[in-house]
Amino acid sequence: MSKIDSSLFMSPVKQIVIGNIRKDTTIEDLKDCFSQLIKKHDVSFRIAVDKKGKQKGFAAVSIPITLVNDFLNYNGRNMKGHRITVVLSEDFKISKSTRWQQEETGVFKTPSPNQYNSLRSMPFLYKLFDAGVYLTHPKFSKNALNVIERAQSCGVKKMVVLGANVHQCEQALGLCRLFSGSLFCTAGLGPKHAPFWTDEAETQLTQIASSGHCVAIGECGLDLSTDELSSSQSQQLYAFEKQIQLSIKLKKPLVVIEKQAHIETLSLLQKYKDQLVDVVVSFVPENKAQIVKYVQEGFYIYIHGNVFLPQNSCIKKWLTDSDEETNVPFDRLLLGSAAPYHSVFRCTDIDWYPRQFTDDTQHKSFDIMLKHCKDNYSEPCSLPSMLVMMCCMVGDRFTPRSLAEKLTQNAVTFFHLDKSVGEEASVKVTGEKFCNKTPASHHRRWSFFVVTALVVVAAVVLLGVVCVKYSVLDKVGALYNLL
Structure with missing residues (x-):
């Protein structure tokens, strides 16, 4: 073995x-x-x-x-x-x-x-794809299996495990081998780890990215949100550009994180725009114009729990805006929990969530989230709640089911999961088709019905033969006339 x-x-x-x-x-x-x-x-x-x-x-x-x-x-x-x-x-x-x-x-x-290996979820109305989760975070070190099971039970059928350094990317690849077909990973060095970029690190990330389980390069990008991080700007830019080139070389999409570095990030991405396969940007915008600019360049936008916090109103206003000039391209949105960060539990909008839907399965999802997510801790099981809040923001343009199908298809398209991934071929999916193969119990149940029907038919035929052979019907008729 x-x-x-x-x-x-x-x-x-x-x-x-x-x-x-x-x-x-x-x-x-x-x-x-x-x-x-x-x-x-x-x-x-x-x-x-x-x-x-x-x-x-x-x-x-x-x-x-x-x-x-x-x-x-x-x-x-x-x-x-x-x-x-x-x-x-x-x-x-x-x-x-x-x-x-x-x-x-x-x-x-x-x-x-x-x-x-064959987790069964409750019969949720829709299936979801978590486009970004940090399952290798130390907060998940003792309960990774339980976290994955809870996510599956809430309808989160596929997840992309993000890595911010070489060690996390190796761990993510290991998880993907355990849960082949359900988990996928990325390979990259985040802004905080950019000073550790070396030729050896590049070689290791290239090896990880060459695996069939790895579907993107990243996370990578620029973080100038603090003075300490700003002092490493040149190192961040160097590591960021190297990973852009790696993305082009391996023809894999790029996962970018940007914090208070809009101009610098956009400038570097524009330099390689025509060569990049696809780009998704995770950021907290300072104004709506920053979102529009990324969208105009053809980049995808990450929607995660942090978006729904009261202080981050730009994306919420953008989602609710019906202005044609800033129209939301829903085919360019990816939904990711970013767990354990960005807990949706802290959102004020959570108060009205249970009243939006009457379906019991959605209430179960909400109850699971309330039980396991906290102010400073989130899990992928919170994704259905994020979907519902996002759906309420966009108004009548989508139902939860149609929005889930749209976001799921976006993730499948962005990560190119219509091709062979890992040890098995992933199936291009939409809506209810986004689930595992029909369980064996389903086939056995139908087999039972078929066999039962055949037995009943055989019994009826046999009874008819007996009645004809022994003239049972004539004797019953004579008895009836006699009475």
Whole structure:
């Protein structure tokens, strides 16, 4: 079995299945077997059982990614007279009738450990694409898996993981390999890390960007919002231009962040405009003219949680403006949570959110956001709330569903996801088509209906044959006349 380079990951959770165990194995037996590996880690073993509570001969455990290789080395080890198998959960077929017995509660729990690979969301009205999230941020170091699951359960089916330095980009690539087809990444050096631009850093970023999981170069750009950052302006400009050239060389779109550096950023982008594939700019404008200028150059605009804060009124006014000269090009907007930054929870508009829609699934999304997002902390699960607030700003021009489809298609177009990405081909999607393949349970349900219908037809035919052969109808008619 192939080994996993743990240095590419921060600390998301990986699922391991332990097979060929005796059917009288206890959780204590499992802890004793792997005691050397779990001394400093709080892990939870689960034993697979059927509906009657009988063990099925295998168990599962959730472990930090850094322990994966060590656990896989236990494959073939003897435990209670059996040579156990230790494999990744995606390499082990688990029936959907499986229940899981846990020591903590003594009850059987679902879902299976494969859930992180086939997450099912509630039946939301629309599917979303988070065009920018910082999943490698230290705030997500201990709960990356849970954050991704919550986002999926709220209808956020695809995410682009942004990196601000080489290390974060490597971690993002590692996450994308774990969640191939659901997560994509970028490769870049942000303004704050521009002084660390070297030939070695350029080589590393080029290697990451050459991966099929990497869909853009960035984030990169200029940040002159403080005196300290302004002192590194020349270094920022140098790193920014180098990444623009890398974007042109690899023919990948460019993700730009700009803070109080509108003239400098625009000037450098205009220099390479005709050679760039596509550009999206994340910034807080000082006036509406700055937005219009970027749009006139054909660049995309990032809409994130910070846009909805009371002090950032320019983009809100731009979205609500119906002036033909500053008309909003909705095919040039990308929606990104920018989590864990820019918490939408701080927005005053949040007060009216629950009253806008009556659909229960949207209320569930709102409740999940209220439970997990705080004033200084955001998660991708907040994206549906951002969509609703944005929809209320644009008025009658869009419904939440149509706006979600538009923004999703924008992200698919910008990141060129109609081509083969990573280890699997991504499908160009719109609206309800933006979801996973039809689950096997759906096919089994239809098979059950078909078989049932055939059995009923066969029974009717057989009954008719019996009635004809033994003249049952004539005898019943005679009896009826007699009565």
